[in-house]
Amino acid sequence: MTVILVLSLLVLALAATSSAGPTPTFPPVGSIPRDFSAAGLEAIWDLVGPVQAPPFTTTVAPTSTTVALPSSPPPLYPSFYAPAPKDILPGLKFPPGFKFGVATAAYQVEGATKNEGKGPTLWDWNSRQPGAVFDNTTGMSNSFSFSGVVDFYTGDIVDLQYYLYKEVANPSWCLPHALIDVGRMSSELLRSASMPIPFPSISWARILPFGTKDSPINQAGLKHYSNLIDYHIAHGVEPVVTLFHWDTPLAMSAYYGGFTSPEVVEDFINYAKIVFAAYKGRVKTWYTFNEPRVFCMGTGLYPFNMSLASGVNASTAPYQCSYNLIKAHTGAVKAFREMRIPGEIALKSDDFIGIPWRSNSTDDALAVERHAAFRIGVFADPLYKTGDWPKIMTDTLPPEYLPRFTEQEKKDNLASADFFAIDAYREQFVAAPLDVGGVSGCVHNTAHPLWPECSSAVFFDSNAGWAAGISPDPLSEVWLQATPNTIRSFLKRLHERWPTNKLYISEFGFVEPFEELRTEMFRITEDVARTDYFMTYLGQVLLSIHEDRVPIAGAFAWSMVDNAEWNSGTSAKFGIQHVNYTTLERTYKRSALSLAEFFGAHLQH
Numbered sequence: 328m329t330v331i332l333v334l335s336l337l338v339l340a341l342a343a344t345s346s347a348g349p350t351p352t353f354p355p356v357g358s359i360p361r362d363f364s365a366a367g368l369e370a371i372w373d374l375v376g377p378v379q380a381p382p383f384t385t386t387v388a389p390t391s392t393t394v395a396l397p398s399s400p401p402p403l404y405p406s407f408y409a410p411a412p413k414d415i416l417p418g419l420k421f422p423p424g425f426k427f428g429v430a431t432a433a434y435q436v437e438g439a440t441k442n443e444g445k446g447p448t449l450w451d452w453n454s455r456q457p458g459a460v461f462d463n464t465t466g467m468s469n470s471f472s473f474s475g476v477v478d479f480y481t482g483d484i485v486d487l488q489y490y491l492y493k494e495v496a497n498p499s500w501c502l503p504h505a506l507i508d509v510g511r512m513s514s515e516l517l518r519s520a521s522m523p524i525p526f527p528s529i530s531w532a533r534i535l536p537f538g539t540k541d542s543p544i545n546q547a548g549l550k551h552y553s554n555l556i557d558y559h560i561a562h563g564v565e566p567v568v569t570l571f572h573w574d575t576p577l578a579m580s581a582y583y584g585g586f587t588s589p590e591v592v593e594d595f596i597n598y599a600k601i602v603f604a605a606y607k608g609r610v611k612t613w614y615t616f617n618e619p620r621v622f623c624m625g626t627g628l629y630p631f632n633m634s635l636a637s638g639v640n641a642s643t644a645p646y647q648c649s650y651n652l653i654k655a656h657t658g659a660v661k662a663f664r665e666m667r668i669p670g671e672i673a674l675k676s677d678d679f680i681g682i683p684w685r686s687n688s689t690d691d692a693l694a695v696e697r698h699a700a701f702r703i704g705v706f707a708d709p710l711y712k713t714g715d716w717p718k719i720m721t722d723t724l725p726p727e728y729l730p731r732f733t734e735q736e737k738k739d740n741l742a743s744a745d746f747f748a749i750d751a752y753r754e755q756f757v758a759a760p761l762d763v764g765g766v767s768g769c770v771h772n773t774a775h776p777l778w779p780e781c782s783s784a785v786f787f788d789s790n791a792g793w794a795a796g797i798s799p800d801p802l803s804e805v806w807l808q809a810t811p812n813t814i815r816s817f818l819k820r821l822h823e824r825w826p827t828n829k830l831y832i833s834e835f836g837f838v839e840p841f842e843e844l845r846t847e848m849f850r851i852t853e854d855v856a857r858t859d860y861f862m863t864y865l866g867q868v869l870l871s872i873h874e875d876r877v878p879i880a881g882a883f884a885w886s887m888v889d890n891a892e893w894n895s896g897t898s899a900k901f902g903i904q905h906v907n908y909t910t911l912e913r914t915y916k917r918s919a920l921s922l923a924e925f926f927g928a929h930l931q932h
């Protein structure tokens with residue numbers, strides 16, 4: 328998921344210390360000519376700089392068709408304190424057809440970033456800009472020739488899922504029985520519970536190296552995902568596909584400013600059509616965009632603020648992006664319907680509604696409305712409710728910031744989603760600005776640091792200061808807490824605000840505190856905080872379905888494997904499988920086995 332907010336904090340730290348240090352570099356938008364030759368592609372790669380090559384460059388064939396699961400872990404707690412996963416609410420089952428999945432994203436797991444014709448993406452560039460990624464990992468700390476110690480922090484190699492999705496078999500890199508992603512997740516663990524897996528999002532720049540509609544098509548990229556889809560299906564795993572998970576082809580940023588320019592709309596629709604035509608019938612559930620709210624907020628922040636379209640500034644960028652992105656989404660869905668692609672399509676939102684921090688404060692209640700509007704309503708009102716932006720947004724943001732929809736666009740918006748999906752990690756408090764003017768003072772002051780949202784999340788209560796929930800690793804505490812006691816109420820209120828026939832929890836997960844500091848496997852695999860997060864959360868999902876009648880039809884755990892967690896690099900661990908970044912070996916953590924046990928007991932076939 329989602330740590331773009333961290334950027335702004337890092338920027339502050341950097342500004343204080345590094346005026347003499349390295350600065351990010353990006354050419355003026357529009358200054359690079361469109362040259363679709365090999366040399367032209369290399370010129371875009373030059374914006375990124377040197378890239379670490381993976382240790383091997385062929386898809387590794389499986390050495391074995393079965394994956395032995397480790398024996399079940401012993402009980403975590405005495406049963407009087409917490410039941411075993413299979414004994415949680417044993418009378419309640421998921422409805423038939425419920426999808427249990429594990430999620431990933433292309434940039435975060437694939438590696439092989441410059442292989443098989445892929446073009447560079449905005450994140451290939453971003454991860455090298457000073458201070459942009461927590462671990463300072465530019466990919467250049469070691470020699471570029473592979474020496475056994477590779478910098479995995481960028482997306483250059485990370486999990487090398489691009490070549491390892493069948494099985495890791497190179498013993499110099501991986502223990503012979505180290506098994507991988509589809510194999511490991513499909514065999515006992517998932518097949519026993521007929522779980523689908525969303526495979527990584529498709530990387531736009533693998534299909535169209537320059538991204539644009541006049542870009543040459545890279546057949547190797549198309550073939551790769553075709554093979555990946557077939558391999559999933561052959562293993563009884565339903566692939567759920569995301570078209571865009573933040574990895575804008577870098578050429579589009581250089582040519583016209585990426586999503587801050589209306590030019591992106593036709594280019595995205597073209598890309599979507601190519602993908603729909605290539606994989607139609609094999610994929611049933613599609614997402615156009617991952618967390619567009621977080622993505623668009625990022626466009627105005629360092630260092631993405633270096634590639635804005637002309638006429639767009641850091642303050643207007645998030646809203647220009649939101650408008651262009653919705654048009655790209657609705658255009659792609661229109662094509663989906665015209666092409667008669669079987670299946671369902673929507674985008675996945677993120678964030679939470681919020682609980683008023685001071686229960687007696689009308690200003691905090693107002694702040695909750697603003698939070699809900701700016702964080703979820705921004706895409707959910709257009710797609711599910713009115714066709715238009717939330718009124719709170721249009722009242723606050725003039726059209727120079729937030730372009731207005733035409734009547735036709737509003738109709739298109741309302742026809743563009745077959746289900747509601749949300750990356751629902753947590754539910755926290757929300758407070759009004761604490762200065763004298765409160766919400767209204769902020770709304771009328773564009774210089775206010777909280778403008779235009781004029782509300783902020785608070786992670787502890789207003790009475791005694793008790794936490795809203797359990798803390799994750801410090802790297803993710805800027806946004807995440809485990810909130811097992813409030814998540815059910817959140818799902819209910821979400822459904823009341825944006826009613827739907829089908830709701831997917833498209834991501835949920837937790838960063839085990841301090842896992843990145845651990846070196847012994849028995850400490851790493853005992854991921855207690857994550858296990859508790861998943862078990863309590865899923866119990867609430869069962870109650871939400873049965874008691875609150877919320878039509879939750881699937882839940883996708885983030886993440887299948889440890890990965891490159893955006894600006895936290897590989898240090899923030901979300902995986903239910905550990906990845907050894909020396910050998911690439913995967914190891915199940917307790918949370919993976921607990922999920923398998925839970926779903927084994929609660930899914931109906």
Ligand SMILES: *[C@@H]1O[C@H](CO)[C@@H](O)[C@H](O)[C@H]1NC(C)=O
Nearest residue numbers: 344345348458461462463464
């Ligand atoms: C990143 O670099 C900064 C500045 O050189 C340094 O203060 C910080 O400790 C580094 N962070 C890590 C995780 O190495």
Ligand SMILES: *[C@@H]1O[C@H](CO)[C@@H](O)[C@H](O)[C@H]1NC(C)=O
Nearest residue numbers: 338627628629630632633641
């Ligand atoms: C991007 O944002 C950073 C941090 O706020 C700022 O220092 C820099 O000048 C901005 N760059 C551009 C091109 O606006």
Ligand SMILES: *[C@@H]1O[C@H](CO)[C@@H](O)[C@H](O)[C@H]1NC(C)=O
Nearest residue numbers: 685686687688689690789790
């Ligand atoms: C709200 O409750 C707090 C704590 O009980 C109290 O200090 C405060 O005065 C109350 N505010 C209003 C507006 O009633």
Ligand SMILES: *[C@@H]1O[C@H](CO)[C@@H](O)[C@H](O)[C@H]1NC(C)=O
Nearest residue numbers: 638639640641642643727728
């Ligand atoms: C950004 O653009 C908006 C709309 O044109 C304008 O009102 C605002 O002053 C600009 N902000 C900056 C910092 O230039």
Ligand SMILES: *[C@@H]1O[C@H](CO)[C@@H](O)[C@H](O)[C@H]1NC(C)=O
Nearest residue numbers: 846847848851907908909910
């Ligand atoms: C990762 O692999 C290396 C090389 O085999 C080994 O030394 C290290 O202990 C492994 N890490 C863990 C956590 O097992």
